[in-house]
Amino acid sequence: MNWNQFGYICRVKSSKTLSTEQKLQLCSESHLQIYKDNGSHSELAHNIAWQIAEDEETSQKQTACYKNIPDLINEFKFEHKGWLIYLTAVFIIYCFTSQLYQSFVVPQFVEMYSSFSPSLSATFDYYLTYWYVPIMLLALLLIIIVMAIIKLKNASSLTTTTPFSGMYNILLPRRLRNEYDALIAIIEFPYAYKKGFKATTAETIHFEKCESLGLELNDEFTVLLKQKLMSFNAMAKSYINKLVILYGIVIVVSVYLFVKMAYQPIFMMGEVL
Structure with a gap:
């Protein structure tokens, strides 16, 4: 998983208008594949994705924090x-x-x-x-x-x-x-x-x-x-x-x-x- 895929998951799970079933549908592999080539694999992003809480309220709070991480990483990319x-x-x-x-x-x-x-x-x-x-x-x-x-x-x-x-x-x-x-x-x-x-x-x-x-x-x-x-x-x-x-x-x-x-x-x- 890369950070752009993780950011997409967070945007979906932090939504207050989607149902749990709708969120699961949007987080399926076919939707994640759209963001596959937009960043390199991140072990950290993968680990955090598995740590997100299952209950709806806690999950929304956690993903609301994380959804902006891809933009911040791109903003402060180390030029080499x-x-x-x-x-x-x-x-x-x-x-x-x-x-x-x-x-x-x-x-x-x-x-x-x-x-x-x-x-x-x-x-x-x-x-x-x-x-x-x-x-x-x-x-x-x-x-x-x-x-x-x-x-x-x-x-x-x-x-x-x-x-x-x-x-x-x-x-x-x-x-x-x-x-x-x-x-x-x-x-x-x-x-x-x-x-x-x-x-x-x-x-x-x-x-x-x-x-x-x-x-x-x-x-x-x-x-x-x-x-x-x-x-x-x-x-x-x-x-x-x-x-x-x-x-x-x-x-x-x-x-x-x-x-x-x-x-x-x-x-x-x-x-x-």
């Missing part, structure tokens, strides 16, 4: 294609340029400096030995960034309750993971309340108080879910931006070191003269 294209293009250009320098530029400098007595070509020994290190660092960083982007994209699409398991507990900052946990707590509240649910976040404590005082939660749920999705999306973009900056620093430092090794002997000869 631009980053992936840019970083991949930069890496290819860097590798191509490095190979050109290794094949044509460096030999010219070595030949020029070897004609001096004593030979100055030894300044390139370090570069000739470790020229591949920046490429390996960039490749490693690129893999990390791509993995983080794909995982954050899936997380912002709310495909599962626990997207950050295993190595992602190390790769992604705790603050970002905690923000996602708070987001999931908001989503789980409408069906988990009164089932032994223990409010642990500011938002769920607020929901619990509103519920106890008789305030309908659907508007509050939509506003706070939108706020939390916006916050998570901003934190995810900030984290990727930091990785991209680190990626750029590796390139700048490697270029600086090459230029320093290439032209330092010229500066040294200038000082001698």
Whole structure:
């Protein structure tokens, strides 16, 4: 089940004009198939659909909260294609340029400096030995960034309750993971309340108080879910931006070191003269 199918089910079940039988007819597989290609499968949406209460009154309250989730997910979709294209293009250009320098530029400098007595070509020994290190660092960083982007994209699409398991507990900052946990707590509240649910976040404590005082939660749920999705999306973009900056620093430092090794002997000869 995807979120668009789930949203359709919620729109049907939250209706106060349809009978139970009519709702069952509209939630049949033939109607759900219309929304099949409008989104990827979500384990979280599937699990929540099975948690919706059977009695009419509770079901209407729960689905009234959930029916706007597809629109919110689409509004705060994690854009990633631009980053992936840019970083991949930069890496290819860097590798191509490095190979050109290794094949044509460096030999010219070595030949020029070897004609001096004593030979100055030894300044390139370090570069000739470790020229591949920046490429390996960039490749490693690129893999990390791509993995983080794909995982954050899936997380912002709310495909599962626990997207950050295993190595992602190390790769992604705790603050970002905690923000996602708070987001999931908001989503789980409408069906988990009164089932032994223990409010642990500011938002769920607020929901619990509103519920106890008789305030309908659907508007509050939509506003706070939108706020939390916006916050998570901003934190995810900030984290990727930091990785991209680190990626750029590796390139700048490697270029600086090459230029320093290439032209330092010229500066040294200038000082001698």
